[in-house]
Structures are given as C-alpha cells and as structure tokens.
Amino acid sequence: MLSVKKTSIAIIASLAVAVAISGTAFADDALNSESGYHAFTSGHLVAAYKSGYLPVLSGDKRGVYVNTEKGIKRLRYSADCKLILNRGVSDQIVTITDIKYGFDNLKQSQLEASAMTESMRNEAATERTILLRGGGIAGSPPGGPSEEVQAQIDEMKEVQAETSEFVKESLEQDAYSRGSLSDLINVKFNLLPETDLKNVYCAMVVRYLQRDPTGELSKARVVRMKKLGNLDTGRPNKVRFSYPLPEGFVNENGIELFLFHGEANPLATNLSRNLRPLTTEEWRAINSAP
DSSP states (O other): HHHHHHHHHHHHHHHHHHHHHHHHHHHHHOOOOOOOEEEEEEEEEEETTTTEEEEEEEEEETTEEEEETHHHHHOOTSOOEEEEEEEEEEEEEEEEEEEEEEEHHHHHHHHHHHHHHHHHHHHHHHHHHHHHHGGGGOOOOOTSSSSSHHHHHHHHHHHHHHHHHHHHHHHHHHTTBTTBBBBEEEEEEEEESSSSSSEEEEEEEEEEEEOOOOEEEEEEEEEEEOOOOOOOOTEEEEEEEEEEEEEEEEOOOGEEEEEEETTTHHHHHHHOOOOEEEEEHHHHHHHHHO
C-alpha cells in the first residue's frame, strides 16, 4: 500500500515537472512569435521655426505642427526641415509601387526658351531690315535692288538661316545640357496601405552632388516634406508632386522616402531600410523602455 502511494506521488511530481516545462516552452514560443509589428529605419522630423528647429508633432492637410513658447504653431509643408534617422516601429507596411523619378532643370529650360526667343527676335529684325533695304512697303525700286543691296540682303538671309539652324540643332542635340544638372525632381508613385490611413505625409531625403558658383562639386543633402492626404485600402492611391532643390547632379539612387501619419507616427514601407518583423519579446521591451 505504501509502495502504491509512493508511486502515485512520483507520477504526480513528474506530471507537475512536465507541465512546468511545457508551460515554460509555451511562454518562450509566445515571446519569440511575431508581434505583428515591424522595425525599420525611419526618422525624426524637425522643422525650422524662427532661428531654430522644433520637432514635428503631427501633420494634416493644412500643414505640420510644432510646439513653441507661445503654444502649438502650424507650419507649411514647404518649411525648411531636417530628418534625424532613428528606429521606427509600425503595425503595417505600406506598399509603394510604380515609383518614377524625373529630373528637370528650370534654369536650363529658361536658357532654351531664351535661345528660341532670341532666335525669333533676330529673325524678325532681319526680315524687317531686308524689307527696308529692298524698298520697304512701297516696293522695290524699278529694276529691283542694286547688286550691292541684293548682296547684303542675301548675306543677311544666309546668316539668319545658319543661326536658326544652329539653335535648332543645339536644342535637338541637348547642347544646353538639359537634364544633366537638375534643380527640380518630379515624383510619381502609388501607395497601397493595409488599412485606411488619415493625414499621411512624407519626407523625401535627397543626397546628391551640388555645384557651387565657382563650379566646384560637393556632397549635399536636402529634406523636403509633402502632404499625401488620406489613403484608402483596396485601390492604388496615386501620388504625384515636384520638389525644387539647389542645382546639382542627382539620380534616383540618392532619393529616399519616409512616410508618417497623424501624430508623427512612422509608417513602414516595402522600400524601408532594415525592415524586419518584431517578436513579442522585442515589442514588449520597446514598449517598456523609458
């Protein structure tokens, strides 16, 4: 009888140990399971206000908001800003598709327009001179212009034709270097969120080579903010805008997009650097951090 009791006690103890071990393993599995959140490289936006920069607290369709000595102030999205890289955490991934960057140069476009305008002006002046030397609106003199005048007219026509052809070829062959130096970035892409999102805005970081007035090149970095608005699920949300920047050499490899919504909450995208899922344990550790 005593032996049976001892055996029962041993069995119960073994079961208790097994349950404890099983419970620990289950807890470990739960902590190591994915939390539904993702970590990624994001940034902390600060916007220029008077003589300094203040953290961006939120953004909506009217602008971004900062906390000043006189309370909350609204700034335009065009305000000067900076982005301080840090780790972001998001419970969803916004998919960016069909992204395209175009580069333009307003200064060089103006040069091209000026060249065309000047060519047309010179052509009109030449025609006027030819008309006057050939007899004006009264008509040519009897027998036509003298040989000397006719030679001058022919020379003016030849020079004008050569000049017009030169300008035309220069434009066709990109001799004005249109696009090699850019001061305007055209951006186009679609956004596909996992849930409806309100008051979404972005920061675009551009790293490029800037040319100073002496022609020297140096590394430059600019940040621009842009309102994107509300995003709906189930359809591509089309985004299109242009960003001006100091003239320099830039391409798509030097451009990075950071998304935020509401109270400056970072949003992960499929293009975010260092994107990875967080375990439940990591998520708890982040939440418990001061």
